[in-house]
Amino acid sequence: MSRTFHQLFHIETFRYLVFGVLTVTVNIASYRILSLWLDTLPANTLAFFIAVFFAYYTNTRFVFRVPFTKKNFLQFMTMRIGTIFLDDGGMLLLLAWGWNDLFAKCVVNAVIIALNYLFSKLFIFRNKKEERK
Known part of the structure; x- marks a missing residue:
């Protein structure tokens, strides 16, 4: 039984959301641990790169x-x-507005996850079979 593009898109989107949540978890956990020893911006930046390598592998x-x-x-x-x-700009802005750092990190990550999916799907991991149709 072959699956339609629509069905595959939903399966892929579901997988992206699952691994996106795991990537955000890696990002936030890394940030929390690193922020014990580093200032906010260096901890956020390093946590971001740890999460990016995790995201590349899982994506x-x-x-x-x-x-x-x-x-x-x-x-x-x-x-x-x-x-x-x-990520860093959003964190700095929300912190300047008095937001809690972990809440700010979660909000910023939600926006970034949506943008990353669009860029990944449309530009980086395009299915070559879909492109030929």
Whole structure:
């Protein structure tokens, strides 16, 4: 029984959300641990990169199920490095407004996860079979 594009899209989206939640968990847990020894911005930045490596592995292997390539790794890293400015900037803004650091981190991560899915799906891990149709 073959699955339609619509069914595959929902399965892939579900997998992305599951691993997205795990990536956010890695990010927040790393931040919490690192913030015991580092200031907010360095802890946030380092936690971000730990989460990015985790996300690349899980997105490639489990979500989009594409081979590891130098090209998709570089595209993924470039796109994610672009979002560090949103992550750090959003954290600084929300902290300046008096928000709790963990709550601010969760809010910022929710926005970034949506953007990352769109960029990953549309530009980095495109299914070559879908492109030919």
